[in-house]
Amino acid sequence: xxxxxxxxxxxxxxxxxxxxxxxxxxxxxxxxxxxxxxxxxxxxxxxxxxxxxxxxxxxxxxxxxxxxxxxxxxxxxxxxxxxxxxxxxxxxxxxxxxxxxxxxxxxxxxxxxxxxxxxxxxxxxxxxxxxxxxxxxxxxxxxxxxxxxxxxxxxxxxxxxxxxxxxxxxxxxxxxxxxxxxxxxxxxxxxxxxxxxxxxxxxxxxxxxxxxxxxxxxxxxxxxxxxxxxxxxxxxxxxxxxxxxxxxxxxxxxxxxxxxxxxxxxxxxxxxxxxxxxxxxxxxxxxxxxxxxxxxxxxxxxxxxxxxxxxxxxxxxxxxxxxxxxxxxxxxxxxxxxxxxxxxxxxxxxxxxxxxxxxxxxxxxxxxxxxxxxxxxxxxxxxxxxxxxxxxxxxxxxxxxxxxxxxxxxxxxxxxxxxxxxxxxxxxxxxxxxxxxxxxxxxxxxxxxxxxxxxxxxxxxxxxxxxxxxxxxxxxxxxxxxxxxxxx
Numbered sequence: 001x002x003x004x005x006x007x008x009x010x011x012x013x014x015x016x017x018x019x020x021x022x023x024x025x026x027x028x029x030x031x032x033x034x035x036x037x038x039x040x041x042x043x044x045x046x047x048x049x050x051x052x053x054x055x056x057x058x059x060x061x062x063x064x065x066x067x068x069x070x071x072x073x074x075x076x077x078x079x080x081x082x083x084x085x086x087x088x089x090x091x092x093x094x095x096x097x098x099x100x101x102x103x104x105x106x107x108x109x110x111x112x113x114x115x116x117x118x119x120x121x122x123x124x125x126x127x128x129x130x131x132x133x134x135x136x137x138x139x140x141x142x143x144x145x146x147x148x149x150x151x152x153x154x155x156x157x158x159x160x161x162x163x164x165x166x167x168x169x170x171x172x173x174x175x176x177x178x179x180x181x182x183x184x185x186x187x188x189x190x191x192x193x194x195x196x197x198x199x200x201x202x203x204x205x206x207x208x209x210x211x212x213x214x215x216x217x218x219x220x221x222x223x224x225x226x227x228x229x230x231x232x233x234x235x236x237x238x239x240x241x242x243x244x245x246x247x248x249x250x251x252x253x254x255x256x257x258x259x260x261x262x263x264x265x266x267x268x269x270x271x272x273x274x275x276x277x278x279x280x281x282x283x284x285x286x287x288x289x290x291x292x293x294x295x296x297x298x299x300x301x302x303x304x305x306x307x308x309x310x311x312x313x314x315x316x317x318x319x320x321x322x323x324x325x326x327x328x329x330x331x332x333x334x335x336x337x338x339x340x341x342x343x344x345x346x347x348x349x350x351x352x353x354x355x356x357x358x359x360x361x362x363x364x365x366x367x368x369x370x371x372x373x374x375x376x377x378x379x380x381x382x383x384x385x386x387x388x389x390x391x392x393x394x395x396x397x398x399x400x401x402x403x404x405x406x407x408x409x410x411x412x413x414x415x416x417x418x419x420x421x422x423x424x425x426x427x428x429x430x431x432x433x434x435x436x437x438x439x440x441x442x443x444x445x446x447x448x449x450x451x452x453x454x455x456x457x458x459x460x461x462x463x464x465x466x467x468x469x470x471x472x473x474x475x476x477x478x479x480x481x482x483x484x485x486x487x488x
Contacts, residue, residue, distance in 0.1 A: 004044040005056050005068035005126055008082065011037035012119040016112045023108025028100075031093035034111040038086040038118055045082050049075045049478075055128065055191075065189060068126035072478030073325060077252045078125040080332040081245045083464070085118040087457035091340055092237040094453050098347045099151060099235060110151065113143040114237075121245055125252060130178045130188040133253070137174070140246055141167055147238050154233040166216060166226035174213025181206045181261070194260050207265040210257060217250035218306045221280040228287075231299035236343030239295060243302040243339060244332040251309040252328060255321060259486040263316050273314035274398065274413045278420065280307030285423030289430075293353050294342045297431060298335065301379065304424065305331045311417055312394035318487050320397015322479045327390035329475065333465035334378030334387060337458055341372045344450040344458075345435070350443075355431060360440030364447045369436040371458035376428040378465045381421065386468040389476065391421070 015037040023030045048054045048070040057067035070078070092114065100106055120139030127133035141164065149160035182188045184206070185196035198206065212223075219227035227247070231239045258265050266273065284304025291297035305327075312324030346353060348365065362369035374385065381391035395418050402410035449455065468475060 003056060004048050005054060005070055006058075008041040008044040008048075008078070009068065009119050009123045009126065011040055012085075012115040012122070016115050019111040019115065020108045023111070024105065026107075027102065027104075028093045028097045028107050030107050030111055031089055031096075034115055035086060035089040037115065038082065038089050041118075041122060042079070042082040042086050045070065045075065045079050049079070057128070060129070060132075064187070065129065066132040067128040068123075069128045069190075070126065072480075072482035073252075073256065074125055076325060076329050076475050076479060077249070078122055080329045081118075081121045081125060081249075083460075084241060084245050084332055084336050085114075085121070087460050088237050088240050088336070088340070089114065090453050091240070091343070091457045094451050095237055095343050095347060096151070096235070106150075110147065113147050116143040117147070117238075117241065121241075121249060124249055128190055130182065130190065130193075130257070133257075134171070134175055134178055137249075137253075138168075138171055140249075141171065144234075144238060144242065144246070148230065148234045151235045151238075152233045153235075154229075156233055159229045159233050163226050163230040166223070170213045170216025170223070172213070173209050173216070177206050177209030177213065180209065190256070190260050196261070198261060203262065203265055204268070206261075207258060207269075211254065214250040214254050215276075215310075217253075218247050218310065219303055220276060220306055220310060221283050221303070222276075224280075224284075224303050227303060228296055228299045231302065232293060232296040236295070236339060236346060239298070240336055240339035240343070243298065244334075244336040247302065247306060248309060248328040248331060251306070251313060251324060254313055255325060255483070255486075259321070259483075263487045266313065267316045270314050270316055270401065271407075271410055271413075274311055274401075274410060274417075277307045277311035277314055278413050278417050280304065280310060281417060281420045282307075282423065285420060285427060288427040289423065292355050294345065294355055294358075294431075294435070295339070295353060297355070297427065298338055298342060301338075301424075301427065302331075302335060305335070305379065307417075308391065308394055311398055315394075315397035315401040316487060317397035317401050318480060318483050319393045320401065321487065322476065322483045323390050323393025323395075323397055325479050325483070326386070326472070326476050327394060329468065330378055330381075330386040330390040330465065333461045333468075334375045334385070337371050337375030337461050337465075338379070340454070340458055340461075341368055341375065344368050344454050347454070348447050348450055355434050357441060358435045358444070359438040360436070361444065361447065362436040363440065364444070365436075365449045367449055367455045368458065371455070371462045372436065373432060374462040374465060376432050378469075380425050380428050384469040385465050386472065387465070388469060389472040393476075
């Protein structure tokens with residue numbers, strides 16, 4: 001039996017002690033060692049995708065089996081996670097050199113926690129068992145908490161504690177739903193749950209408990225309060241994983257778990273979820289418009305983008321749900337670029353984060369400016385970026401849900417969501433103009449382009465965003481096929 005998927009999780013875990021012991025000798029360069037298992041994990045995901053649907057199962061005495069699944073739904077998500085983890089590990093070296101200094105002894109601890117964080121995200125996406133999923137889900141939280149608490153900015157102790165408490169309480173709600181589901185169905189195996197019969201009273205409360213846990217992780221409106229400060233004050237490489245990779249896993253889990261059990265569970269509250277999604281989109285966009293701190297702006301943008309993902313899921317339409325999952329990938333590429341651009345500006349512009357103090361940087365940093373433009377266009381959904389395809393499918397699914405059967409309230413929400421994209425275009429293009437065009441402030445005259453260890457990751461993500469916008473069928477066909485087996 002092939003163990004490629006197992007290796008994609010095991011390799012980052014196996015390298016944790018390696019980077020720890022080598023850090024005293026290599027310093028910040030130990031990041032190159034940390035990038036090796038993450039690069040290999042990305043390759044294993046690609047090789048598994050070429051083989052079609054792959055499931056690896058292993059005996060686990062307390063609950064039967066655990067394993068890893070690569071199919072049309074999980075492959076795009078885990079590819080996004082592993083690619084981001086890989087390129088950001090390289091980006092982390094110069095950034096953490098700026099944050100820690102050349103003589104620091106903490107690089108081993110940073111990259112060891114980073115690998116644990118990466119393994120948690122990869123394992124959560126590939127998991128075939130709900131208890132296994134929960135364990136990896138919690139593994140995402142613990143190392144990220146310590147990285148924010150140790151190397152964050154501002155009042156990092158308070159912010160990291162708030163992050164931990166909010167997301168852990170959400171995870172406990174998720175656990176309550178999982179345990180109830182397993183008790184009712186008699187199994188935690190996702191493939192077995194697809195044919196399980198869940199009595200209606202249990203199904204409703206299971207859905208609510210799982211949804212609340214995942215909506216907290218997604219940072220949708222009302223349960224988002226932990227996100228702006230956390231993303232703004234975390235070390236930028238971690239912000240570049242929290243936003244593009246981690247929070248969207250809540251949306252993936254919503255589809256993987258609840259639509260595996262029964263799409264009708266979400267369909268019963270579809271209208272309420274679509275309203276929640278619209279409020280999240282509008283609120284995040286409005287808050288992004290008024291931010292002066294570049295990282296806080298990106299954080300509120302992520303809130304808004306989670307609204308897009310929730311809207312597609314709420315449609316319970318093949319196109320809408322597929323668009324949401326493709327939007328995870330688009331948002332991952334676009335927001336990964338933008339958070340790394342923010343980090344480059346912080347490093348190269350002597351720690352400046354205020355947008356009002358920037359301007360004219362395109363002349364000094366042409367590669368960074370070009371990548372930022374591609375990142376912004378991906379978030380807006382402009383062809384030929386992948387964001388255009390994902391947003392088109394989300395809105396198509398939302399409107400189709402409102403039209404069959406015709407439901408005026410749903411149609412108003414869907415049209416409102418389409419109109420709200422003007423907010424995204426507004427804050428993205430205005431930010432691009434203020435940072436990279438106009439008059440160069442006198443204190444920025446010495447700014448130069450970032451080193452290649454920071455710009456190459458930008459170029460890779462920008463290339464993927466454009467390539468998948470031109471050739472979306474390489475990914476979206478697999479997603480559509482998988483979702484069509486869940487939504488009959």
